[in-house]
Amino acid sequence: MIICLTSTMKIMDAGSDEILDRYIACISNGDKQALSELYRNASAAVYGYALSILKNSHDAEDVLHDCFVNIYSNAQNYKSLGKPMAWILTITRNLCLLKIRDRKKLSDIPEEDWQSYISDCHEMSVNDKVILEQCMTVLNDDERQIVLLHAVAGFKHREIASHMDMALATVLSKYNRAIKKLRAHLEKGEPSND
Amino acid sequence: MTNNNDLERKIGRAFKNATPNVLDAVLRDCENMKGQRIMMIERKTNWVKRAVAVAAVIVLVFGLSAGLITVGSNNSVASVISLDVNPSIEIKVNKNERVLEVVPLNDDGTNVIGDMDFKGSDIDVVINALIGSMLREGYLNDLANSILISVDGDDSAKNAELQARLASEIDNLLNTDHFTGSVLSQTVNHDTELDALAQQYGITAGKAQLIRQITNQNTHYTFEDLAKLTINELNLLNNGNTLDNVTSTGTASDKKYIGAEAAKIAAVKHSGYFDSIGDVDTMTREELLSWIDVYVKKLECELDYEKGNMVYEIEFDIGYYDYEYEVDAKTGEILTHSKEFDGENVSPEFDGIEFNFELEGEHNGAIDGVIAQSDSKYNDEYVFAAEFVKEFDTFIFSTNPQNRFSEYIKDEELLEYTTVLAEGFNISNRANPCHGVKIAYALVEDEDKTYVIDEEHTVVYVAERATLQYEGAQASSGYGKGWSVIVKRIGDGKYEITDWYMGKDGYDMSSRGVNAEFGDVQFWNNSEKYTAVLSGAHAHYEYITSLYSGTPNVSSSDESTYAVTREEAIAIALEHAGVKESEVHELECERDVEHGITVFEVEFESGSYDYNYEINVETGAVVKHSKKLDDDNAWDSIENALDANSGNQSASSNFIGNDAAKAAALEHAGVSAADATGLECELDRAEGIFEKDHYDVEFSAGGYDYEYEIHAETGKVLKSEKERDD
Numbered sequence: 001m002i003i004c005l006t007s008t009m010k011i012m013d014a015g016s017d018e019i020l021d022r023y024i025a026c027i028s029n030g031d032k033q034a035l036s037e038l039y040r041n042a043s044a045a046v047y048g049y050a051l052s053i054l055k056n057s058h059d060a061e062d063v064l065h066d067c068f069v070n071i072y073s074n075a076q077n078y079k080s081l082g083k084p085m086a087w088i089l090t091i092t093r094n095l096c097l098l099k100i101r102d103r104k105k106l107s108d109i110p111e112e113d114w115q116s117y118i119s120d121c122h123e124m125s126v127n128d129k130v131i132l133e134q135c136m137t138v139l140n141d142d143e144r145q146i147v148l149l150h151a152v153a154g155f156k157h158r159e160i161a162s163h164m165d166m167a168l169a170t171v172l173s174k175y176n177r178a179i180k181k182l183r184a185h186l187e188k189g190e191p192s193n194d
Numbered sequence: 195m196t197n198n199n200d201l202e203r204k205i206g207r208a209f210k211n212a213t214p215n216v217l218d219a220v221l222r223d224c225e226n227m228k229g230q231r232i233m234m235i236e237r238k239t240n241w242v243k244r245a246v247a248v249a250a251v252i253v254l255v256f257g258l259s260a261g262l263i264t265v266g267s268n269n270s271v272a273s274v275i276s277l278d279v280n281p282s283i284e285i286k287v288n289k290n291e292r293v294l295e296v297v298p299l300n301d302d303g304t305n306v307i308g309d310m311d312f313k314g315s316d317i318d319v320v321i322n323a324l325i326g327s328m329l330r331e332g333y334l335n336d337l338a339n340s341i342l343i344s345v346d347g348d349d350s351a352k353n354a355e356l357q358a359r360l361a362s363e364i365d366n367l368l369n370t371d372h373f374t375g376s377v378l379s380q381t382v383n384h385d386t387e388l389d390a391l392a393q394q395y396g397i398t399a400g401k402a403q404l405i406r407q408i409t410n411q412n413t414h415y416t417f418e419d420l421a422k423l424t425i426n427e428l429n430l431l432n433n434g435n436t437l438d439n440v441t442s443t444g445t446a447s448d449k450k451y452i453g454a455e456a457a458k459i460a461a462v463k464h465s466g467y468f469d470s471i472g473d474v475d476t477m478t479r480e481e482l483l484s485w486i487d488v489y490v491k492k493l494e495c496e497l498d499y500e501k502g503n504m505v506y507e508i509e510f511d512i513g514y515y516d517y518e519y520e521v522d523a524k525t526g527e528i529l530t531h532s533k534e535f536d537g538e539n540v541s542p543e544f545d546g547i548e549f550n551f552e553l554e555g556e557h558n559g560a561i562d563g564v565i566a567q568s569d570s571k572y573n574d575e576y577v578f579a580a581e582f583v584k585e586f587d588t589f590i591f592s593t594n595p596q597n598r599f600s601e602y603i604k605d606e607e608l609l610e611y612t613t614v615l616a617e618g619f620n621i622s623n624r625a626n627p628c629h630g631v632k633i634a635y636a637l638v639e640d641e642d643k644t645y646v647i648d649e650e651h652t653v654v655y656v657a658e659r660a661t662l663q664y665e666g667a668q669a670s671s672g673y674g675k676g677w678s679v680i681v682k683r684i685g686d687g688k689y690e691i692t693d694w695y696m697g698k699d700g701y702d703m704s705s706r707g708v709n710a711e712f713g714d715v716q717f718w719n720n721s722e723k724y725t726a727v728l729s730g731a732h733a734h735y736e737y738i739t740s741l742y743s744g745t746p747n748v749s750s751s752d753e754s755t756y757a758v759t760r761e762e763a764i765a766i767a768l769e770h771a772g773v774k775e776s777e778v779h780e781l782e783c784e785r786d787v788e789h790g791i792t793v794f795e796v797e798f799e800s801g802s803y804d805y806n807y808e809i810n811v812e813t814g815a816v817v818k819h820s821k822k823l824d825d826d827n828a829w830d831s832i833e834n835a836l837d838a839n840s841g842n843q844s845a846s847s848n849f850i851g852n853d854a855a856k857a858a859a860l861e862h863a864g865v866s867a868a869d870a871t872g873l874e875c876e877l878d879r880a881e882g883i884f885e886k887d888h889y890d891v892e893f894s895a896g897g898y899d900y901e902y903e904i905h906a907e908t909g910k911v912l913k914s915e916k917e918r919d920d
Contacts, residue, residue: 018372032221032224032225035220035221036221039217039220043213043215043216043217044209044210044213045209047209047213047214048209048212048213051212061214061216064213064216065216065219065220068220068224069223069224072220072224073224124208124211124212125211127204127208128204128207128208128212129208131204131205131208132208132209132212135205135208135209147205148209150202150480151202151203151205151206151209152205152206152209152210156483156484157480157481157484158480158484158487168484172484172485182201183201186201
């Protein structure tokens with residue numbers, strides 16, 4: 001195997017983007033270990049982002065699976081522009097859009113019951129559950145996606161603007177509004193159903 | 195839950211924990227895809243491989259050096275090639291490009307060479323080995339990636355060829371997937387000064403030549419200062435400027451320093467501009483950069499060398515001000531800063547306007563900052579959106595000075611609104627009329643009356659508070675008071691108004707230049723006070739500028755020195771108004787200074803009108819006069835007329851009358867007529883469309899004062915108050 005694991009080299013002091021780039025490079029050579037590492041690093045962002053678009057945990061789980069299979073089969077086409085997460089989340093979004101199209105065909109648009117879904121997540125703490133539920137119920141679609149991209153995927157506002165094709169000011173405004181809303185609801189400590 | 199970071203972390207964790215683990219299924223499915231995939235045959239070489247190659251070369255050098263045959267006739271030096279990073283090394287070669295000698299010029303150079311013996315080796319091999327050693331020893335690294343290569347020799351064509359070839363070779367060695375170097379190369383042209391400088395500072399002639407060029411271009415650098423710097427630092431200082439006959443590739447690394455972004459953040463934070471928007475200390479770097487992106491104009495940042503420090507020199511504009519900062523490049527400490535007033539910055543686009551409104555009534559809350567920019571244009575007006583803390587509603591502000599505060603929009607129905615503009619400020623639209631909203635400019639609650647911008651400019655705070663009140667879809671008042679005026683000193687004791695705006699600071703442009711019903715504006719000049727009237731329904735600040743420009747002229751307060759007495763001034767005003775003194779009430783006469791002229795200000799009411807006159811105390815001329823219909827007077831007249839017509843009867847036969855009104859109030863209060871003292875009742879006719887005809891009933895009983903408003907037709911209690919009678 002070609003030298004890929006160079007993270008110990010001092011000179012690089014790689015940021016996380018570089019590490020992800022390296023994983024993808026290794027995956028393009030069929031490296032399963034690298035795929036596992038990439039999964040460990042990026043699965044929360046993929047799942048969270050899918051969830052924020054689809055609002056359905058089963059569909060989001062499907063997308064999570066398909067996304068990493070896609071990454072594995074397409075890694076050799078990946079051209080590093082230093083933005084591996086943008087690539088991964090673009091795949092995620094495309095898969096979500098396919099999912100939505102399928103749903104429409106089946107006229108089957110499942111409405112998730114967040115209360116019961118979240119209470120099924122046994123391994124989550126109460127705080128996590130509250131936050132997850134607030135994100136899914138309090139925020140509108142744009143807000144939720146923006147918050148996800150920033151807080152979970154680590155996108156900068158500028159990157160969100162370009163990813164979602166919005167003006168930076170709009171992203172900022174929506175982001176601030178979303179955080180205020182979340183904070184207001186969390187401080188109230190009331191579960192919201194609106 | 196006090197800052198965004200905290201919340202973001204929690205969101206991140208929640209989603210991480212919610213993510214199901216499907217890795218096994220992914221791996222299984224990927225396994226099944228085997229055979230469908232095309233493996234990449236070869237990956238790009240990364241620098242590690244190069245380093246391995248370099249190491250191999252070094253071994254080769256050692257191997258070779260033992261059995262080298264030196265050709266005697268080629269012992270004369272044809273070229274000297276020097277490498278400068280911080281280590282400085284000179285390589286002397288003969289005409290066949292065989293190395294005769296490698297000389298370290300400083301301790302770092304000695305370190306790099308170590309115990310390698312290059313004698314007789316090919317120049318390319320030696321360069322390769324030396325660069326490899328510099329990388330290994332850490333002289334070339336992420337923090338300092340620049341190298342200077344200088345070729346010195348008698349044959350200029352040969353020099354140029356060597357320079358180009360070696361530079362490209364080094365460039366190749368340094369630029370890999372994970373490392374980017376910057377290579378400067380030049381040929382050396384000796385002169386006595388250059389040699390003396392190189393000698394004096396113990397540096398290569400090449401480095402001396404580079405420094406001399408930089409000091410020639412930037413005269414505030416001294417050779418002595420720069421001689422201490424590494425090539426990377428010099429490269430950074432030069433900042434990509436073209437230097438004569440120096441070829442450069444790549445960019446110098448500034449990673450040793452806090453970076454231009456961090457320096458910009460430090461400077462903009464220090465300016466205090468964002469303090470009014472949010473808590474800068476809890477904002478993330480990205481948030482701050484985003485804010486800077488939106489609000490800060492003409493931002494420039496350059497690395498510079500000042501008094502022994504590498505500094506970032508930062509310039510930017512916000513609002514009316516030009517800022518300049520020097521930030522220590524290593525620590526981020528603010529070394530110097532200045533702020534200068536610049537009226538020319540006033541942008542027609544009003545980007546980054548700050549609002550600060552308090553809203554009462556239905557939309558209780560405060561707008562605590564700016565959330566939008568003028569990113570859309572509507573009917574040739576720039577449109578701003580601002581948001582409430584509560585309900586997240588949106589206001590749209592327009593740059594058109596007459597419609598500045600033009601729209602109120604609920605729930606972002608930005609595309610659907612219909613413009614309804616009354617004169618002044620109107621915050622309604624057809625889709626969403628808002629009732630009973632009062633808007634007060636919170637900024638004007640600031641106690642500071644004046645503050646000095648700079649030697650020439652002073653902000654004079656004008657009035658107490660601006661309150662705009664709206665009821666229904668009608669603007670009941672479009673006029674606010676509470677203006678700041680920027681006064682420029684144009685000479686000893688002379689001032690002119692250069693700009694003005696509502697609120698305390700210059701960014702609250704939402705109301706700037708609109709509907710300036712100023713009333714009296716007072717200026718302070720040392721301890722003296724003088725007054726100017728600024729008025730005009732659609733005054734714009736240029737207009738205001740021309741309105742007042744002069745010397746404050748506070749005449750002696752000894753009225754006996756005036757040519758006109760108070761009595762004469764009153765007579766002049768009455769005669770001008772064409773009313774008799776017997777028909778006048780509320781007559782007042784005060785001495786005042788208007789536009790630098792001492793006047794008697796005569797005010798009186800007559801009929802349904804308020805009169806206001808200014809009479810020059812020296813000439814008796816009418817400087818200014820106004821006659822306004824007074825609503826109160828008008829109603830009084832109508833009421834009087836009605837009363838006169840209906841004798842003792844109530845104003846309308848539908849009204850319940852005084853007795854019934856008293857009884858209603860007493861009943862409500864649970865007080866018997868016998869216990870009530872000072873019982874009064876008066877019919878109060880509605881004066882506006884939002885009032886109702888009612889009786890005002892007042893009385894005292896049991897240590898309390900009662901006040902009631904009783905509906906004139908129904909006898910219903912509209913309002914009741916009970917206060918302890920002290």
